[in-house]
Amino acid sequence: MCFPLKFKPKFNFKSITIPEISIQSKEDFIFHINKNTPFILNVDLSQNLSVISKDIEKVDNDCLINTYDSIPYSEIREGYFLDYLNYVFSDSCEKKYPKNFNLIEKREGYDSNEEFRHYALSLNQDMFPSISNFKIPFLSDENYLLQLTQTFFKENNITSPHWLFIHPKYSVSNAHYDHDCVHTVIFQIKGSKKIYLVSPEFHEYIRNVNFPLLPNGFNDFTDEKLENLPTENLSVWEGDLNENQLIFIPKKWVHFVVGITSGISYSQDIVLKDNFNEWMDSIFSKRVI
Numbered sequence: 092m093c094f095p096l097k098f099k100p101k102f103n104f105k106s107i108t109i110p111e112i113s114i115q116s117k118e119d120f121i122f123h124i125n126k127n128t129p130f131i132l133n134v135d136l137s138q139n140l141s142v143i144s145k146d147i148e149k150v151d152n153d154c155l156i157n158t159y160d161s162i163p164y165s166e167i168r169e170g171y172f173l174d175y176l177n178y179v180f181s182d183s184c185e186k187k188y189p190k191n192f193n194l195i196e197k198r199e200g201y202d203s204n205e206e207f208r209h210y211a212l213s214l215n216q217d218m219f220p221s222i223s224n225f226k227i228p229f230l231s232d233e234n235y236l237l238q239l240t241q242t243f244f245k246e247n248n249i250t251s252p253h254w255l256f257i258h259p260k261y262s263v264s265n266a267h268y269d270h271d272c273v274h275t276v277i278f279q280i281k282g283s284k285k286i287y288l289v290s291p292e293f294h295e296y297i298r299n300v301n302f303p304l305l306p307n308g309f310n311d312f313t314d315e316k317l318e319n320l321p322t323e324n325l326s327v328w329e330g331d332l333n334e335n336q337l338i339f340i341p342k343k344w345v346h347f348v349v350g351i352t353s354g355i356s357y358s359q360d361i362v363l364k365d366n367f368n369e370w371m372d373s374i375f376s377k378r379v380i
């Protein structure tokens with residue numbers, strides 16, 4: 092699907108198409124996960140959409156949310172969820188943030204020519220309780236994180252595995268990888284996203300300090316200066332994630348994601364046998380007695 096050149100990565104790379112595969116069993120799913128490469132599956136997510144739509148209707152009119160200029164998070168705004176929904180699902184792509192959303196925080200020292208559209212990242216199950224029941228087809232309770240209770244996550248200050256993304260068209264999640272060595276599955280419940288993925292073996296190629304960096308230390312993929320980034324050996328996996336598809340993103344794979352349309356995604360963090368020790372190490376290394 093077409094979208095403006097300004098949102099495409101500007102460096103040269105060898106393109107690998109993220110494969111669309113079919114899966115018949117849990118064993119099959121785990122076999123593909125253990126390859127540590129991304130893949131896309133076709134699934135029926137209509138039930139998830141109907142459940143989320145009911146949750147959205149139940150959100151109070153005075154519910155406040157925060158939005159970020161996607162990633163890099165150089166500014167945070169606050170306003171009513173209803174105004175955010177109007178911003179996401181209206182046809183105009185001109186507005187950078189929803190009406191009546193006030194600036195509440197600005198990150199100093201981040202200097203970019205590009206202003207990305209604001210995006211309510213990582214809405215959680217406190218607002219959308221139904222998402223805590225969402226299960227990945229075939230995998231379901233095999234995900235260790237689904238065996239832990241919400242109380243456990245809260246008491247131990249551990250990130251919950253369930254996230255909802257109601258995203259505007261042309262929102263950008265710039266280059267980053269997810270916390271604590273989790274694998275991730277994203278359900279595209281409504282609309283479409285373009286996804287670019289870089290394997291951990293190439294992290295250093297896209298952390299080049301001679302080119303514009305995001306606050307998280309990775310290069311801003313949209314910056315035109317990256318045409319000169321020395322990336323002749325860099326492989327990037329790319330694909331469209333369309334409605335009624337899910338994508339598996341292995342741990343530490345850098346992702347750069349652009350909303351081709353407005354839409355709704357759900358993502359679930361995954362801990363299995365292969366990343367359990369790394370997840371534990373990451374969580375407990377942050378603890379200060």
Ligand SMILES: [Fe+2]
Pocket residue numbers: 267268269346
């Ligand atoms: Fe992510």
